[in-house]
Amino acid sequence: MIGSRIAAITLAEPRARSASPSPPMRMIPIVLVLLAAPGAAAAAGPVGGDASVVDGDTIEIAGERIQLYGVDAPEDWQFCLDETGADYHCGKEAALALKAFLSASRPTRCTFAGRDRYGRYIGACFRADGNDVNRWLGESGHAVSREENHDKGLYAAAQEMARSLGAGMWRGQARAEASSHVAEE
Known part of the structure; x- marks a missing residue:
């Protein structure tokens, strides 16, 4: 992210000078920043494309895994209790629902807040029609709001x-059990 600021400042400087460097010369600072800190430069800008679903709160775009910020869906192997008290694969249901939601409006666009402990980007994602993917997961009941940095959770109202x-x-009957299944994770 710092590299992006340096590149922006460097590009703005030639206007103040009397002799502007040629376009290839203006690219040198950008190339140096990208080579020096590829992770920071990549995280600075949004990414978009066809998203594939890894699980209920993780997608992949252009080979990059993205953990959806502020929400926590059950894992594929997790079960919840339905209205009759029977177990069902709520993790698989969350992943299938996310896949259907994303496929209704492509491409998906994400902005990043950093990386998680597994090296995945942490991001807020939006469908082509502008719908907030993270918020939809909470509103549809396929994920719970995750507390980030001691706040109450960005998507607590959706939950x-x-x-x-x-x-x-x-x-x-899944109401109480569902959140504890995800919270135990």
């Missing part, structure tokens, strides 16, 4: 809406 409607993993 409460899903809970009040009995949506997704909040349906029937």
